[in-house]
Amino acid sequence: MPIILGPNRYGKAETRLVRVTRDGATHHLKDLNVSTSLSGAMEPVHLTGDNSAVLPTDTQKNTVYAFAGKHGVDQIEDFALLLARHFAGSQPAIHHARVEIEEYGWSRVPVTPHSFVRDGGEVRTCVVHHDRDGRTTVVSGLTDLVLLNTTGSEFHGFAVDQYTTLAPAADRVLATAVTARWRHAGDTPSYASSYARVRQSLLEAFAGTHSLSLQQTLYAMGERALRTCEEICEVRLTLPNRHHFLVDLAPFGLDNEGEVYHAADRPYGLIEGAVLREDAPDAAFAWE
Amino acid sequence: MPIILGPNRYGKAETRLVRVTRDGATHHLKDLNVSTSLSGAMEPVHLTGDNSAVLPTDTQKNTVYAFAGKHGVDQIEDFALLLARHFAGSQPAIHHARVEIEEYGWSRVPVTPHSFVRDGGEVRTCVVHHDRDGRTTVVSGLTDLVLLNTTGSEFHGFAVDQYTTLAPAADRVLATAVTARWRHAGDTPSYASSYARVRQSLLEAFAGTHSLSLQQTLYAMGERALRTCEEICEVRLTLPNRHHFLVDLAPFGLDNEGEVYHAADRPYGLIEGAVLREDAPDAAFAWE
Amino acid sequence: MPIILGPNRYGKAETRLVRVTRDGATHHLKDLNVSTSLSGAMEPVHLTGDNSAVLPTDTQKNTVYAFAGKHGVDQIEDFALLLARHFAGSQPAIHHARVEIEEYGWSRVPVTPHSFVRDGGEVRTCVVHHDRDGRTTVVSGLTDLVLLNTTGSEFHGFAVDQYTTLAPAADRVLATAVTARWRHAGDTPSYASSYARVRQSLLEAFAGTHSLSLQQTLYAMGERALRTCEEICEVRLTLPNRHHFLVDLAPFGLDNEGEVYHAADRPYGLIEGAVLREDAPDAAFAWE
Amino acid sequence: MPIILGPNRYGKAETRLVRVTRDGATHHLKDLNVSTSLSGAMEPVHLTGDNSAVLPTDTQKNTVYAFAGKHGVDQIEDFALLLARHFAGSQPAIHHARVEIEEYGWSRVPVTPHSFVRDGGEVRTCVVHHDRDGRTTVVSGLTDLVLLNTTGSEFHGFAVDQYTTLAPAADRVLATAVTARWRHAGDTPSYASSYARVRQSLLEAFAGTHSLSLQQTLYAMGERALRTCEEICEVRLTLPNRHHFLVDLAPFGLDNEGEVYHAADRPYGLIEGAVLREDAPDAAFAWE
Structure with missing residues (x-):
């Protein structure tokens, strides 16, 4: 009886992104941990090592940083949606993207407009899915x-x-x-x-x-x-x-x-x- | 539109059990981390705090230790099955049990028949389910x-x-x-x-x-x-x-x-x- | 050439103490991790296993809890001093006590006077020494x-x-x-x-x-x-x-x-x- | 009364080095975590931010990798000594070097001469000091x-x-x-x-x-x-x-x-x- 490939996904986990926005002397800070994963028609790579459908996890990491530069980061759900929609349409074989983000909070130290102390309490989270068929789901959390x-x-x-x-x-x-x-x-x-x-x-x-x-x-x-x-x-x-x-x-x-x-x-x-x-x-x- | 209870389970996580078997001077050692969880007709406790269907997590822990005493521990899957079958039939409201076990390996120190050094490599795992309807699943792992x-x-x-x-x-x-x-x-x-x-x-x-x-x-x-x-x-x-x-x-x-x-x-x-x-x-x- | 015992100490590490003070409906909370260690004339126990000078680490733990009950807990340095002075004089062979405490901060949830959320930021610390010769040192920290x-x-x-x-x-x-x-x-x-x-x-x-x-x-x-x-x-x-x-x-x-x-x-x-x-x-x- | 600088040191911690040696088809593996720290006449950098005596921690990391390439890695104590002697003489203001190494063990998987499984047990350690005055100390451990x-x-x-x-x-x-x-x-x-x-x-x-x-x-x-x-x-x-x-x-x-x-x-x-x-x-x- 044949052996087959079941559900699978691959991606880059825990890309640590800190995004600074400089509004004159007043700076703003976003501190994220971003994990992306892609799925689709991935039989060739699993069965024969044919990588032609595989967008490298290194590229996924680059995209996270490039999008942070180009689009900035406000709410993590919005940033995750931006990434998920990009990835799900980025390659013919990639049908689906999942983006998970953790956000670590920081508070201002009132001495300067560019000094921060990390909040140690809860971590804000989200998991966003986008499928090439148009379906999108957003789960937020802590x-x-x-x-x-x-x-x-x-x-x-x-x-x-x-x-x-x-x-x-x-x-x-x-x-x-x-x-x-x-x-x-x-x-x-x-x-x-x-x-x-x-x-x-x-x-x-x-x-x-x-x-x-x-x-x-x-x-x-x-x-x-x-x-x-x-x-x-x-x-x-x-x-x-x-x-x-x-x-x-x-x-x-x-x-x-x-x-x-x-x-x-x-x-x-x-x-x-x-x-x-x-x-x-x-x-x-x-x-x- | 009403709000309802969805899937749920409760249990005792990470009961740390070490079981020694004494075969004369030669001792044998099993080192486990056992997590049990139960589910069933649990609306009353969630909606009104009526605990009459709730077998306490403390009792689950006691059962793990008592079963280790009574039955010994050999393969973790067998021990998990024993526990899962017990719990799934233990109370009218409890229909399903999940038992997860991690096993930490130890090797003998050849100086005495009662001395051991912990292996640091992989951890052996299993997850066993048993439902009152008779279905049982066993997943092993590392x-x-x-x-x-x-x-x-x-x-x-x-x-x-x-x-x-x-x-x-x-x-x-x-x-x-x-x-x-x-x-x-x-x-x-x-x-x-x-x-x-x-x-x-x-x-x-x-x-x-x-x-x-x-x-x-x-x-x-x-x-x-x-x-x-x-x-x-x-x-x-x-x-x-x-x-x-x-x-x-x-x-x-x-x-x-x-x-x-x-x-x-x-x-x-x-x-x-x-x-x-x-x-x-x-x-x-x-x-x- | 003989082999000798050098500097040594023993104690109970990481006794997790939560102390609640009830001021009518308004409760106060202290959340500590207390480590005590004692030293003195400890050659007998090391060289021959003669425990007559050894106040058990279990007793040290009990003392932490008993003192929390009897004296309450305000500043960690004061609580550590109380313990260190007690231990250093508690047994003829025990000359010196070291008490280390970590304190985890909590803030009130303003819904009730008995609800708290743990601060996740820095941990407050202290290390106190007291010697039978009367010398005491206090180091605070974070x-x-x-x-x-x-x-x-x-x-x-x-x-x-x-x-x-x-x-x-x-x-x-x-x-x-x-x-x-x-x-x-x-x-x-x-x-x-x-x-x-x-x-x-x-x-x-x-x-x-x-x-x-x-x-x-x-x-x-x-x-x-x-x-x-x-x-x-x-x-x-x-x-x-x-x-x-x-x-x-x-x-x-x-x-x-x-x-x-x-x-x-x-x-x-x-x-x-x-x-x-x-x-x-x-x-x-x-x-x- | 003046405030002064007390004991101090600085360095690069936890440089993760894996060194492969290729003896034909048979490969050998060393897996280390190297921390270096330097001390000496460091008042200027602390008091005024004058970095002229400071060999960057980035350079220390580079040196670890370069020495691994040039000299190979056998026993961690020997590798630490090599580094410590290099650093302690590398700059006029640097008088003393401390090198700490952790080594993670691996065993061969007998399928190929280039496959390994990490031992999970104890970690081997050393701390080596070398001072410009010629004194050297070696502490090994686990x-x-x-x-x-x-x-x-x-x-x-x-x-x-x-x-x-x-x-x-x-x-x-x-x-x-x-x-x-x-x-x-x-x-x-x-x-x-x-x-x-x-x-x-x-x-x-x-x-x-x-x-x-x-x-x-x-x-x-x-x-x-x-x-x-x-x-x-x-x-x-x-x-x-x-x-x-x-x-x-x-x-x-x-x-x-x-x-x-x-x-x-x-x-x-x-x-x-x-x-x-x-x-x-x-x-x-x-x-x-």
């Missing part, structure tokens, strides 16, 4: 947004079997490092505004939900983002449960009423889920 | 297998556009860190034997292929594994191209005929692809 | 403060030898990830105030110095901190030069006047140096 | 050598205070990731042979010592290396205690007689110490 509630979280009434030893918790610390991605339903007028509103929704829902489980919080975060932001149709969340265990201080004659915690590394709970509109359009390749 | 050919690799004849500056290469270093996963077609009689044969196939195909592109090498690796190992039906490979750039020593009056290389970090090429039998059974949830 | 100037940096007029190919730069990007540690001269009245002033000095000196080399910037940072903060007597800085290379866009018919940069990983310049008052007291074991 | 004994380790009879809750252990798992550095007393005839013998000594002493504490094991490792290898005079060891906690399986009706362990991440014990000959020559700057 990762490493670390949140913690010192109270307002319970966990009890769970299923119990012969391996269950966990005690119910009436008041616990709830902490997570949010990875969220959200799918745009169509043409979003401003990715900047959309990002700000989704991020704020996630933050407020985490903080504002009295939580009976991290699953409930996950759903509340997704639902809040969808209710607040009409332009998106689906939110996917990955929430590691960063356990904070109350330390038993009784051996030392001390109470510990929710004051002293051990922040544990591994293992950790991991809650993953999607929240979407019932009429969300088909996702196509958006999540690939 | 990651961080770092390979390098100092010759026998070319790259030329590629597509060229206005952003192409890459020179063709008639003889280059080819290096990658292999992540490979392979899907078993049915019941594999020995996962130990299968792993050894697949790994050997990958290694030999990488080393033995005169490469015109990393894509060609990828396909050759997948094809070799499939031809050698009847029990598997699909191989998926992720091959970062760890670029080794020949350093220009001419400014110092020196030739550099394939001797001195700069091993670059980022950006890197990234080649991803699947190779499969034309009659491979449906993958179902195997790759999730 | 790490991973990432700074970048888009202009105001030159590098030329350097020494040239037969291996030099670098072109002089009249205007370059200067970026670094600051690790700074500063030694207190005596009793500092407020470590909170001191930290804020030193950090601000470092930031302002980096931003405000027209730089002819990263060494000049390093010295300016140390000098500024010393001039601003009387309570410290020495600053040690480690400044990796995070190279940002201007991308050559000429092959694509584009100028690149300080707009498009490749942010490189490795290799990187590394500038290390101390700046101190001429009359700084002896450092003793402060930097160990 | 890091990330992960060792584990499943028995033959006890820990009891330790000091107890009010914060001690640890139970004595009559039979425990002992595991560590060895970082060892050893100082050569003079001219070592073969660094290859020396490395092999020291590594073997460390391994055998860890495995062969019935351990009453990790401190005892540390001393035994250092002592064994010194007794076996005349050319070295001091060994410094950093041994994190990778705790393996026996899991309590009693709630599940199971015994756990040294079979099922949780491998913990943090916190961890950390044992550091030096073992040396009583007549070891002065270390000078060897450990800096």
Whole structure:
């Protein structure tokens, strides 16, 4: 029985681009990590090493830098769309492009108009697909947004079997490092505004939900983002449960009423889920 | 328009299990990182925080340790199957279990029969799914297998556009860190034997292929594994191209005929692809 | 010729402590990583395995948690001093204690008085020593403060030898990830105030110095901190030069006047140096 | 009171060098990470930005590559010495050079004489200093050598205070990731042979010592290396205690007689110490 080539893609990962814009003495800064990948009629290169359909990954990197020079960089989704549309039409054999970008935030140091300090918190992300058939998908997101509630979280009434030893918790610390991605339903007028509103929704829902489980919080975060932001149709969340265990201080004659915690590394709970509109359009390749 | 819950799962990630077996003075060691996740009828917990269907992630961790005690650990696929079958039937609301395991290798220090040194090379992996409807999938794999050919690799004849500056290469270093996963077609009689044969196939195909592109090498690796190992039906490979750039020593009056290389970090090429039998059974949830 | 035991210490590293203070509905949060180590008359345990002088590292961990419960945590230097003084007198054989703490910052999410988002920028640090002979040293610091100037940096007029190919730069990007540690001269009245002033000095000196080399910037940072903060007597800085290379866009018919940069990983310049008052007291074991 | 410049050095860190030697069809491979740093009369650059004494870090990188081309690479200590002697005499203002090298091991894939698989275990290291005054020091080492004994380790009879809750252990798992550095007393005839013998000594002493504490094991490792290898005079060891906690399986009706362990991440014990000959020559700057 024959062996065949299945789904495949190739590209240049993690092109580190810093784009400076000089508005007189006032400079602006964009700091990106760009990964591109292309797919299409790639049987020849895989089966015989015929590279005639292969636009080199080095060329993809060059294109990222050239486009940054020519077009500048504002919102990462717009820059990714520009690249994806270019690549998907660039060669006869290349039918599809995927562009993934991470953006690292910087703040101004108010001493000069050209000095910056890197924000260390969450990283803004996007994944854009464009196919030669005209379909385009945009997923925006963030990762490493670390949140913690010192109270307002319970966990009890769970299923119990012969391996269950966990005690119910009436008041616990709830902490997570949010990875969220959200799918745009169509043409979003401003990715900047959309990002700000989704991020704020996630933050407020985490903080504002009295939580009976991290699953409930996950759903509340997704639902809040969808209710607040009409332009998106689906939110996917990955929430590691960063356990904070109350330390038993009784051996030392001390109470510990929710004051002293051990922040544990591994293992950790991991809650993953999607929240979407019932009429969300088909996702196509958006999540690939 | 209503908002609904989409695909979801929850579990305990990265339970670090070391299992010692004592055969008189001779001890045996298994070193695993086990992640379990469960799914099913989980609307209540997401929508209202009703935990009655939720078997705690802490219980999942306990089960991993208890099963290691009760049943021992031999091949990671077998241990994952044991766990997945247990979890998928453990609670009325839980329909499906996914178990992912990483195994770290150790070798004996020949001084005593109880001393070991950790192998630092590749990590063996598996992902097993079991559904209450009876379907089971097993994907085995490895990651961080770092390979390098100092010759026998070319790259030329590629597509060229206005952003192409890459020179063709008639003889280059080819290096990658292999992540490979392979899907078993049915019941594999020995996962130990299968792993050894697949790994050997990958290694030999990488080393033995005169490469015109990393894509060609990828396909050759997948094809070799499939031809050698009847029990598997699909191989998926992720091959970062760890670029080794020949350093220009001419400014110092020196030739550099394939001797001195700069091993670059980022950006890197990234080649991803699947190779499969034309009659491979449906993958179902195997790759999730 | 005999073999002897040289300098040694032992302890518990990276005890992850989160301390919550509940002021009615308003909660406060401290997130620390505490490492303690002890030394003294430790020949017996090394030479014969006689543990009678060894206070277990597990006990050290317990003490960190118990002290957090009993005394609370405000400034990390004060908490480290409390621990170091306790340990150095805790056992006849233990003469000396070293306590190192990292502090991760959190900001409030203004939705509730018990919700927090982790700051991702620099980590605050300290290393405190206390010896049974009464000597105490306090070094405060920070790490991973990432700074970048888009202009105001030159590098030329350097020494040239037969291996030099670098072109002089009249205007370059200067970026670094600051690790700074500063030694207190005596009793500092407020470590909170001191930290804020030193950090601000470092930031302002980096931003405000027209730089002819990263060494000049390093010295300016140390000098500024010393001039601003009387309570410290020495600053040690480690400044990796995070190279940002201007991308050559000429092959694509584009100028690149300080707009498009490749942010490189490795290799990187590394500038290390101390700046101190001429009359700084002896450092003793402060930097160990 | 004046502010002055204290100890300082600058250089290029982590130059990633891969050196191939072609002996007909049989190729040989060296994979290094080289960091150089220089010091000397560096007041002008720090105080005024006068770079005339500064040999650029870019030049240092070039020199590493050029020397690899010109001289080849055999033992890392020899290559570091070559570089250090070159740099320390290269400029009037440069008095001292420090060269640090990490070496990553590779093994042959027996399919071709030009295919290799990277060993993942320990990394070989060295730090070499050379001063214009003629003094040279060589420290060799290794890091990330992960060792584990499943028995033959006890820990009891330790000091107890009010914060001690640890139970004595009559039979425990002992595991560590060895970082060892050893100082050569003079001219070592073969660094290859020396490395092999020291590594073997460390391994055998860890495995062969019935351990009453990790401190005892540390001393035994250092002592064994010194007794076996005349050319070295001091060994410094950093041994994190990778705790393996026996899991309590009693709630599940199971015994756990040294079979099922949780491998913990943090916190961890950390044992550091030096073992040396009583007549070891002065270390000078060897450990800096």
